[in-house]
Amino acid sequence: MKKFLYILIAITLMISGCATNEGPEYDGRNYNQIKRYEIGTVITSKPVVIKDDGSGKFFGALIGTVLGSLVGSGAGKTLATLGGGLGGYYAGSEVGKANGEELSVELDSGEQVVIVIKGNRFVAGDRVKIIKDGNKVAQVDKINK
Template sequence: MTTKFIYTLLASIIVFAGCATNKGPEYDGRNYNQIKRYEVGTVIKSRPVVIKDDGSGKFFGALIGTVLGSLVGRSSGKTLATLGGGLGGYYAGSEIGKANGEELTVELDDGEEVVVVIKGNRFKAGDRVKIIKDGNRVAQVDRAVE
């Protein structure tokens, strides 16, 4: 692979990575058209958490690190640079892939208490929330409009 090809590939990834312009919630392509259920309740407690990388950050970090590492050095030095780039990219990708999140303890209107973990920090005790469920998974949590 030539250096020009690699730079073109990296530029393409950066350009096309953010093509979706909608700022709303993101649904999986397999289940966006299914009926969802929701429950309404009041946040009792909120605490910050860190959500670990789902594996994609590690994968892309290792891939990009390996490609960039392969551009450095010659002979056995090139092999070490490629390996080091892959390992460094793996670590960096796992750190970049982490997200700030929030663990919410919610008292539902039927009296049941549930714990929900979401990305971002948007709620505090006393907030009314609507938990949209996809089966037993949480699809999203929004402020309840009453």
């Protein structure tokens, strides 16, 4: 039983720690597509929390259910499995949240836009390049003066 638990923990660590690059992340279907960009100046920056996209809840519930099923016997095992799944669901939703920023940007064209990105890197007055993938923001980079 312990061997199974060790294997499960090892798989979880491998899945969660695969990416080592701190650069932008592109979807496997659109990394080789032509992107457009716009240049602008950050007017305001405010911190936001980006909710879990559902993957944290799913993996949390899955892992919690498996771990809960390893505890107890009979009706106690059923309750432990259910409790593990519910606890994992909640923990996964909290772990899946990310800090982000809501940026108000005045583009060089004069248009003003609002974009939400992960991380906290920008302040009012920063010059930025917004790389777009269709109508979606793929990446925002600070332009050094």
